[in-house]
Amino acid sequence: PRFDIDLLMPAPMMPFIMERLDQAFHVHKLWLAADADALLAEVAPRVRAIAAAGGAAITADLMRRLPRLECVSGFGVGYDSIDAQWAGTHGITVTNTPDVLTEEVADTALALTLMAVRRLPQAERHLRAGRWLEKPFPLTPSLRGRTAGILGLGRIGKAIARRFAACGVPVHYHGRHRQADVDLPYHATPVDLARAVDVLVVVTPGGSETRNLVDPAVLKALGPDGILVNIARGTVVDEQALVAALRDGTILGAGLDVFAQEPAVPQALLDLDNVVLLPHVGSATTHTRQAMGQLVVDNLIAWAEGRPVPTPVPETPIEAG
Numbered sequence: 001p002r003f004d005i006d007l008l009m010p011a012p013m014m015p016f017i018m019e020r021l022d023q024a025f026h027v028h029k030l031w032l033a034a035d036a037d038a039l040l041a042e043v044a045p046r047v048r049a050i051a052a053a054g055g056a057a058i059t060a061d062l063m064r065r066l067p068r069l070e071c072v073s074g075f076g077v078g079y080d081s082i083d084a085q086w087a088g089t090h091g092i093t094v095t096n097t098p099d100v101l102t103e104e105v106a107d108t109a110l111a112l113t114l115m116a117v118r119r120l121p122q123a124e125r126h127l128r129a130g131r132w133l134e135k136p137f138p139l140t141p142s143l144r145g146r147t148a149g150i151l152g153l154g155r156i157g158k159a160i161a162r163r164f165a166a167c168g169v170p171v172h173y174h175g176r177h178r179q180a181d182v183d184l185p186y187h188a189t190p191v192d193l194a195r196a197v198d199v200l201v202v203v204t205p206g207g208s209e210t211r212n213l214v215d216p217a218v219l220k221a222l223g224p225d226g227i228l229v230n231i232a233r234g235t236v237v238d239e240q241a242l243v244a245a246l247r248d249g250t251i252l253g254a255g256l257d258v259f260a261q262e263p264a265v266p267q268a269l270l271d272l273d274n275v276v277l278l279p280h281v282g283s284a285t286t287h288t289r290q291a292m293g294q295l296v297v298d299n300l301i302a303w304a305e306g307r308p309v310p311t312p313v314p315e316t317p318i319e320a321g
């Protein structure tokens with residue numbers, strides 16, 4: 001390899017990422033080891049970097065075992081599975097893959113919204129089951145006349161807002177702070193936002209700060225014509241409360257790309273007809289996953305060469321390149 005640096009890879013990544021990292025580092029692939037604990041114990045004193053597949057848990061406990069660790073490069077813009085707070089306070093750089101997936105995920109959010117509002121998956125099932133020959137598919141609710149609320153107006157939230165604007169749908173938002181340069185109606189709480197809109201799109205980070213942010217009160221405020229769309233993290237929505245709200249008509253429907261315990265989706269959701277379910281495909285195109293993978297590699301190479309990394313997370317006390 002190009003660098004005499006030991007890198008830990010806890011879970012498999014896309015083949016081209018593994019190839020490029022193999023060319024650059026001594027890569028220790030934890031999931032391939034017959035005895036992962038033994039391998040970890042052996043390489044721990046030498047490991048200086050981690051390449052983390054999406055969702056791979058990089059806990060403080062793990063990092064504590066790696067005394068020379070300097071850099072954790074995560075695949076995905078969301079890094080709730082990496083304890084970035086701990087890393088940041090221990091001089092460890094954490095990087096993620098923002099920007100390159102923004103438009104892709106926003107496309108998914110718009111698609112999910114339209115699928116949920118217009119019941120398009122149900123309409124397709126109607127055709128495929130041969131029922132069109134018997135009767136037309138029933139009329140559905142419409143996007144016309146709706147107002148959308150963005151819960152978490154970051155890069156992806158703004159890309160979703162642009163799409164709604166193009167559809168003639170007014171957009172409101174809630175986030176921790178009102179943004180001075182944003183000319184959209186701001187609501188101080190998720191309940192206030194939900195009350196003002198009838199499409200609520202969840203775009204916040206995951207993790208403990210946003211756990212169950214969408215709770216029974218928010219769902220009630222969204223109301224009987226309301227559609228909930230989640231392309232963020234399953235943990236942001238109280239899943240049991242959502243099931244109840246979909247069942248009893250507290251809200252009209254939902255479109256979900258993410259779940260609390262992926263890849264397990266609760267049977268209660270599978271049993272409901274007024275929810276569209278996708279298997280976390282928000283960024284899952286060849287084009288975008290390629291760009292995300294390249295950024296994982298670029299961050300590690302920049303770090304190894306002693307250059308500023310391209311995309312550090314804010315918890316990392318280091319300037320971006």
Ligand code: 8YV
Pocket residue numbers: 053054055075076077078079101280282283
């Ligand atoms: C990926 C994501 O699916 O970027 C994120 O935060 O959730 C997705 O793009 C995930 O990181 C990889 O499984």
